[in-house]
Amino acid sequence: MAGMAIGPIRRSFAPWNDPSAKAFIEFRNVTRSFGDFTAVDNLSLKIYEREFFALLGPSGCGKTTLMRMLAGFDAPTSGEVLLDGQNLAGIPPYKRPTNMMFQSYALFPHMTVWDNIAFGLKQDGMPKADIAKRVEEMLHLVKLETFAKRKPHQLSGGQRQRVALARSLAKKPKVLLLDEPLGALDKKLREETQFELIDLQQRLGMTFLIVTHDQEEAMTVADRIAVMNHGKIVQVATPAEIYEQPNSRYVADFIGEINVLEGRVSASPSGGARLECVAAGATVETRQQVDAKPGDQAWFAIRPEKVRISRDAPADPSVNAVPGEVWDIGYLGDVSIYHVRLASGATMKATITNTTRLVERPISWEDKVWMTWSVDGGIVLTK
Secondary structure (H helix, E strand, O other): OOOOOOHHHHHHOOHHHOOOOOOOEEEEEEEEEEOOEEEEEEEEEEEOOOOEEEEEOOOOOOHHHHHHHHHOOOOOOEEEEEEOOEEOOOOOHHHOOEEEEOOOOOOOOOOOHHHHHHHHHHHOOOOHHHHHHHHHHHHHHOOOHHHOOOOHHHOOHHHHHHHHHHHHHHOOOOEEEEEOOOOOOOHHHHHHHHHHHHHHHHHHOOEEEEEEOOHHHHHHHOOEEEEEEOOEEEEEEOHHHHHHOOOOHHHHHHOOOOEEEEEEEEOOOOOOEEEEEOOOOEEEEEOOOOOOOOOOEEEEEEOHHHOEEEOOOOOOOOOOEEEEEEEEEEEOOOEEEEEEEEOOOOEEEEEEEOOOOOOOOOOOOOOEEEEEOOOOOOEEEOO
């Protein structure tokens, strides 16, 4: 896609770190109940202008309900939803400066691409000349100029997705709401479209809010992610912080592959945290300062790519090293994932990058191996 690289923009964009920055979208103590079921539970959240924000979580966690309340399709049982300082209570969806792109795309099958994009503009009574100009702008934006006269059934899934996106953007909303927008696309097209969405959002200077259960999608597109569970926000942070510094076992386990070793905190000569993981047969030493006292239960979480695997025992096998047997190997082309069975019966994973052609495995099934990691390779979690 032509234009200026967006790296410098995204790298310096962090209004959430500015105490004086004003939230563009704000949920204040919002609760939404359906009978005895609480979909959103006393939730507060701030989203900033021009931010690409992701709501991430499993089905039923409340993320879509939260988005629907912002769009006006649902109303809070209690609490307030504000947009650009205005309380949205009582304002119908068609009068809100938001537009929503649904997972199903909801295109009109009997209308052409051109008419689908123009539909909302006609409903608003925009002059014909202005409608034509805006539709042409949108077609150019999503690169569908040559498909204007086609109907939805004559398009591929990716093209229908672009039409839905163009229709959502045509009214120039202040906020674009994306509800699982790429779920119907195949993996390769979904990955390509994710980067197109990022570029589009930056060029338009708009605020995007995306709902997804796809962790990789959220990690790719978002400036920040809110991980949700049972109607509450568990953690809000940048993708890197969510991945490298999860605040709980739930977040650590929800985002990507991870090894979690249960242990007890013990005194550490380094001033960091030491965990005695008896079940795994490992003593874990970290530089991390932990709010726990000796004897407290804690968990050590480490990503598979941070674990080294070798047939040779380390020079000091007493710390951050555990022996095991290769139980299974998953070959994914760019990486291989080794599942190693420990003496306790637990399994740890190590991911090795395949930097050379895999003709003969240096480590294979049933090999006795050692798994090791550095003192800053993982994180100690106390909840």
